[in-house]
Amino acid sequence: MTLALVIVDLDGTLVDSFDDIRDGMAVALAAIGVAPSDALLALSRRGVSLESYYQHALARDPEAPEERARFAAFVNAYVDHYQRHQKNARVYDGVFDTLDEIRSRWPRLRLAVGTNKRTDLARELAADIGLARYFDLIQGSEEVAKKPDPALLHLIARRLETPIEHALMVGDTGADVLAAQRAGCGAVAVTYGGWPRAEIETLRPDRLIDDFAELVDIVAGTSVSARG
Template sequence: MLVIFDWDGTLSDSTGKIVRCVQAAARATGLPVLPAIEVQQIIGLALEEALHRLYPTVSVAERTRLTRAYVDAFVAADATPSEFFCGVEAGLQSLRERGLKLAVATGKSRRGLDRVLANLGMTDFFDATRCADETAGKPDPKMLHELLSYFGVPGEAAVMVGDTTYDMAMAQAAGMRRVAVTYGAHSPAQLTPYKPELLADSFADFMGWSERADALVAGGMVSD
């Protein structure tokens, strides 16, 4: 089975950092500072789209300054990488030892993902990765189609694991199985309409599901 993970809010406990950096960028550029719950709703989107949704009426020049201020704030904050959620580090290693293929599909930029993977000593850990600035951003399913093609597997033999409606919509459009984690940016009530096979309250919940699902894939008994 191929397991494709979102990064922020799914593996990495970085939701709070993203929110604080968006708010800091707004202060630095003189724009209204939005409440955390509102900023959380755009996590997972490509940066340009995310900031456009938060500040739809500002000029292109203002949004450009906001983008630069956010990047500066996040790079400075990310000098200390966000911690993994409980159980993620050991869980990822366990998945590798079981022989599963692991990938990342993220709204981060290529530069941003490469930086965090290097800081964590994980540059070569994942079998493949896709970022929003090198393909279509979420919820467009293009990055998932690219990963399925790269590995040569059908959607039913792969699962997308994410914490936002953008992850779930992307996987649904790609005909993929999907698991939603409830400890990230979006609430269970937001995630449920996308009919994930599991609402995981912890990474351990996902790990238990993966063992059962992998056995079904190996036995050729995958259901829709």
């Protein structure tokens, strides 16, 4: 493929923030009167949206008129706690060095974060841990359907004026792989995030990597259309 854009997931791919997500979900569940069971809290590693989390917890549609107030309370409790108590997130080993090398070798290659998080939360986290400077765009999914729907990837490609077929999606869950496949772009799955290798490889991503640093070789093995 001719590569012009690399889209990278945030939680579980660039950053290990699972403890903070889990803590926020425990508070959000308690706020709507649901016991934060181990089974529910385990979803924190699955890359599910707040809407999906609510559906798992209550077996109810958060968009139903009778559920909107309760769902809003759930979201507000999560966001409030997450913003005030982000303290455990850490950038995975090799991420900074890898991004430095990619930016140095291919300065015109577009880089974006594509996450099911809200954009404001994603940008705040990326800025706090020193990642924001590497990316042309940090985009959440509040404007579009969430991964595994491909809408977020298409939105990023449009905003960066890049054909989606010249893009690569890097992520740690089935949502990332399926979104890439449905969008018609390349799919790279990391094995150190929320989904174990044995599970994510069943979705047949184009590449599986055990270390983020392997992304350099993947980019180097393509024809980069925006090579500087």
